[in-house]
Amino acid sequence: MNLILLAPDDIAHQGLARVTDPRRLRHLREVHRAAPGDRLTVGVVDGAIGRGELLSLDAQAATFALEGLDQAPPPALPVHLVLALPRPRMLARTLEHVTALGVKRITLLHTRRVEKSYWMSPELEAEKIRQHLVLGLEQARDTQLPEVTLARGFRPFVEDTLPGLLEGRRGLLAHPGMPATCPRGLDEPTLLLVGPEGGFIPWEVERLLAAGCEGIHLGPRILRVETAVTALLARLF
Structure with a gap:
């Protein structure tokens, strides 16, 4: 998982995103070995790409502070x-x-x-x-x-x-x-x-x-x- 892909429902107010599904949480813990303070690449489904600072991570949820969602995704094949x-x-x-x-x-x-x-x-x-x-x-x-x-x-x-x-x-x-x-x-x-x-x-x-x-x-x-x-x-x- 080279991108934390966020659904619109994952995004809360004040630029925060909350991930709760077990697959992504397991990947954050076991593959990224992420810890609060880490900055990871995030993107919004059908939207832009940016960075997210991991604020918290436990068995139930991961919370990110979103930073600069202003990069376009790679071009599609024609x-x-x-x-x-x-x-x-x-x-x-x-x-x-x-x-x-x-x-x-x-x-x-x-x-x-x-x-x-x-x-x-x-x-x-x-x-x-x-x-x-x-x-x-x-x-x-x-x-x-x-x-x-x-x-x-x-x-x-x-x-x-x-x-x-x-x-x-x-x-x-x-x-x-x-x-x-x-x-x-x-x-x-x-x-x-x-x-x-x-x-x-x-x-x-x-x-x-x-x-x-x-x-x-x-x-x-x-x-x-x-x-x-x-x-x-x-x-x-």
Whole structure:
């Protein structure tokens, strides 16, 4: 936790903030080994970053005096990530990784090779998703929560949603065997589509290409989804 991320409800009057949840308190004690008088980096969800002086810390709460919340968070990546829904454990890690890298718009998509049981996972509950996003923000010293949407049908997504997402964006379909290598150093708005374990089926690839996406690949190696997404984002941006 490289940033103490404060919700608006954590902030009291007179520039004070009070942290009460067990996870952050445990991190302050066991990782930061914080003590009153320490100054730590703090930020407000969807707001600015600054410093906070720790006034008190016990098993129930930590109190900070906020100082100069006037720094902007790091810039976001110009990408909307469309990710075929991974298995629950991989979803948790992937959300944390892409949030730390600066992705601010994520769509989780159903495809043929996505197990239907994945959509019943507790990991898709709004609060669970938020917890993973917060962990990514804390890692990267960021405050801007990503927007996550669920697309439970492939055909409705391609026919009704994808055309709008491609307006003003370059669509890139990452899939093994595509003709073009992954480009580098983009700064234009981009829609990046990544398939599930086993990849998109041929019919899905055809529909995405027909909709206006460009097929790209990362080379001959077949990577896990979380590895592929991280590699793609690092190379593209």
